[in-house]
Amino acid sequence: MANAFVEKLRGYASLTEADATILEAACSTQRNVAARHDLIREGDKPGSVFVMLEGWACRYKILPEGGRQITAFLMPGDFCDMHVSVLQEMDHNIGTLTPARVASIPRARMEELIDTHPGITRAFWWTQLVDEGILRAWIVSMGRRKSSARVAHLMCELYVRMRNVGATTGDSCEMPLSQIVLADALGLTSVHVNRVFRKLRLAKIMELRTGSLIISDIERLAQIAGFDDNYLHRRGAAAV
Amino acid sequence: MANAFVEKLRGYASLTEADATILEAACSTQRNVAARHDLIREGDKPGSVFVMLEGWACRYKILPEGGRQITAFLMPGDFCDMHVSVLQEMDHNIGTLTPARVASIPRARMEELIDTHPGITRAFWWTQLVDEGILRAWIVSMGRRKSSARVAHLMCELYVRMRNVGATTGDSCEMPLSQIVLADALGLTSVHVNRVFRKLRLAKIMELRTGSLIISDIERLAQIAGFDDNYLHRRGAAAV
């Protein structure tokens, strides 16, 4: 059974069975990490590349006044910057949100993979471009969408990303994020996020239970969000 | 005299003189583009990689309701995604803001450079990581900074980026951006951007004339912004 990382990269056409096996092996160094634990902190010298195998993490920054802004969610299958080691130091933190299982690919092994396996390298490029697309989509959301659309858009994105790694069951998926965490990602307060979820729940569009998201009316959700999944660059993707 | 692109990559230690010459040559295919002209549109199949030599451009998205969100400014020396060609189609637009001079590096030439010049390849990685850092910094700004801090932060960023390509003169630099354009980048209205600039001007902190930015009190500006330039990853950078 392939891990979520390999599963995700398989969604990209050029990854062969042989490549998948090699990737699987590259993730052999694994460790369990508790929830709310930083994998790497701002100012640290980047070393190995992390791969999320189980559990969720996020990239975040803390502001001088104490506020937190999450800039990305890392779910099973996601990994962190194939070339970070080029940088002298990290400009943000990465921390777990749930208990997680994380693989580390040493810098040398990464470079070896890149040098010798063009298919894997292309798959890495692809994930990096998708991650950039997600960053841009977040900027669009924060800049020009009102709170309901912003919440709806994030839920659409996370649902589709979970589906892309085969982690959805029908119209629901695992989503171990508190409203506080979502607020820190959306640039809202948890109080307001709560009111938005209340409205969407009463409108029978979606519901956020502890640990999971249930979407009852994905069409209306996508419509409220103005969601177009093109930025996730799934090969042969069907529209939502 | 090296072009702005080579000048920028030189800021990254590993670029040798020989590499610089090769890069310069790779930019030999140039063309002039009028202001307000799209270099590439959402849905297009990416081909060559663009390099900005003169003038400014931006990445942007248009929302269903007609609003525009700018997700990045491209200034002289910036280039666009070394691996875009991996994607089937663009998920956003890139358009000029001023008359510009743009180089195109064909996909094949890019791959050749990457295969044969590790120093150049590392410099490309570096610019990509800086661009990602900028995207994250924008998310932090839009999510957690109030309008004055947000405007101040963007001005700090653009000033430092201009300085990194040697395009500043003392405490001022070229900045051919209208308040409307800035508003579309900041997630604010141009009316409010105008009021913020008025306040900062009256406080004798900075002034935006047509075409240029003059910073009178960079320390207070950086303080208002909560600006830390670490995310721009300048080698041996001095603090602001």
Next chain:
DNA sequence: CGCGTTTTTGAAGCCCCTCAAGTGTAGTGG
């Protein structure tokens, strides 16, 4: 069960938006 955290709801206020009108300013053509 008890405690910490998250969720939920209310009330008041502010930041930024919307709408609107008037004032520059640069470019064009007579």
Next chain:
DNA sequence: CCACTACACTTGAGGGGCTTCAAAAACGCG
């Protein structure tokens, strides 16, 4: 040189979306 046009900038008034502050209820975990 001055209409004329098209934008961008500027300023005011009013409103709404989201925040802040506060407190109670519900949840989850040892």
